[in-house]
Amino acid sequence: MTALKQLSGAPATRILGVGSTQPDTVVTNDDLASRMDTNDQWIRERVGIVERRFAGPEVSLVDMAVEAGTRALADAGLTAAEVDTVIVPNCTMPAPIPNAAAQVADRIGIQAAGAFDLNAACAGFCYALGVASDLIKAGSAGTVLVIGSEKLTDVVDPYDRANAIIFADGAGAAVVGAAEQPEIGPVSWGSAGDLVDTIYMRDHRYIYQEGQAVFRWATTKIAPVALRAVEAAGLSAADVDALIPHQANLRIVEAIGKRLRTHGAREDMVVADDIVYSGNTSSASIPMALDHMRVKGQVTKGDVVLIVGFGAGLSYAGQVIIAP
Ligand code: UT7
Numbered sequence: 001m002t003a004l005k006q007l008s009g010a011p012a013t014r015i016l017g018v019g020s021t022q023p024d025t026v027v028t029n030d031d032l033a034s035r036m037d038t039n040d041q042w043i044r045e046r047v048g049i050v051e052r053r054f055a056g057p058e059v060s061l062v063d064m065a066v067e068a069g070t071r072a073l074a075d076a077g078l079t080a081a082e083v084d085t086v087i088v089p090n091c092t093m094p095a096p097i098p099n100a101a102a103q104v105a106d107r108i109g110i111q112a113a114g115a116f117d118l119n120a121a122c123a124g125f126c127y128a129l130g131v132a133s134d135l136i137k138a139g140s141a142g143t144v145l146v147i148g149s150e151k152l153t154d155v156v157d158p159y160d161r162a163n164a165i166i167f168a169d170g171a172g173a174a175v176v177g178a179a180e181q182p183e184i185g186p187v188s189w190g191s192a193g194d195l196v197d198t199i200y201m202r203d204h205r206y207i208y209q210e211g212q213a214v215f216r217w218a219t220t221k222i223a224p225v226a227l228r229a230v231e232a233a234g235l236s237a238a239d240v241d242a243l244i245p246h247q248a249n250l251r252i253v254e255a256i257g258k259r260l261r262t263h264g265a266r267e268d269m270v271v272a273d274d275i276v277y278s279g280n281t282s283s284a285s286i287p288m289a290l291d292h293m294r295v296k297g298q299v300t301k302g303d304v305v306l307i308v309g310f311g312a313g314l315s316y317a318g319q320v321i322i323a324p
Pocket of ligand 1 (some may be wrong): 038039042043046047116129162165190209210211212213214215218238248249251280282300310311312
């Protein structure tokens with residue numbers, strides 16, 4: 001049999017830079033209460049959100065991805081010419097074709113990039129980061145721009161109080177490149193397709209979710225996924241400096257943090273609470289939180305950061321990264 005040549009990739013990968021963007025329009029809980037039967041106290045207590053950002057009709061998912069990707073490249077100190085692959089995890093493009101990634105690559109100026117979208121809903125960023133890392137290690141890609149970007153306001157009924165108070169818009173990006181030592185751990189991923197009916201697009205138009213069922217699943221099943229990611233990276237929970245779960249609901253985030261602490265995570269482990277001022281931005285929430293936490297000094301270069309995403313599918317994924 002004819003043997004084919006194998007590409008030889010990099011021994012390891014790391015995140016070279018991150019960036020994010022949010023639309024200008026801030027929407028408070030009182031703003032939402034003025035158009036539906038809800039109130040500031042209920043939203044703060046049940047979900048932990050104080051305000052979120054909504055994009056107007058003039059801002060698209062692609063626009064936000066271009067902005068976040070450009071900022072991540074600047075943070076990495078790279079030019080567009082140094083990137084060869086763009087992955088845009090998302091679940092809110094207006095139609096399955098065209099994808100977002102090819103347009104994003106073109107607008108950033110990345111010539112003839114390998115470009116594709118990846119849909120694992122709110123787990124999308126962690127899935128895409130795992131794929132990017134493995135593409136580089138296999139030699140299929142050199143430097144990959146991964147951008148979680150979502151315009152959830154396009155797919156949420158603005159008068160549905162169960163969802164309109166949670167979801168929001170934004171984008172977060174990471175540049176992934178080759179390294180001598182691993183700074184992106186193996187991805188720990190999986191799915192629970194038997195729970196597909198707990199989150200879906202009703203009549204192909206608006207998000208429907210069985211909130212309590214998803215809540216119970218997330219608070220019981222996701223901490224073990226995060227712990228698997230820590231183990232796969234050859235670390236223990238006590239090594240984790242910062243935990244960034246998908247920002248679905250502050251009570252879910254805190255429950256995951258609490259569970260990790262019963263498995264040895266330190267009391268001083270920083271737990272992301274970006275949802276408070278950003279809302280739930282699906283595949284954008286983890287890179288956006290990472291970017292905001294770096295700016296605030298909650299995460300600094302070299303920190304061990306545990307990320308884990310979960311959502312519709314149901315799909316989940318997590319890995320350990322070293323903060324750039
Ligand atoms: O990101 C993708 C993955 N998604 C998630 O992880 C979401 C997981 N689920 C959740 O975060 C929560 O289940 C929700 C935030 C969606 C809902 O919170 P909850 O604490 O589970 O509320 P609930 O749906 O059980 O509703 C409790 C009560 C109900 O009233 P009754 O029947 O007890 O009289 C609701 O009608 O709260 C009512 N309610 C509201 N009240 C004021 C529901 N939404 C609202 C609202 N404002 N916005």
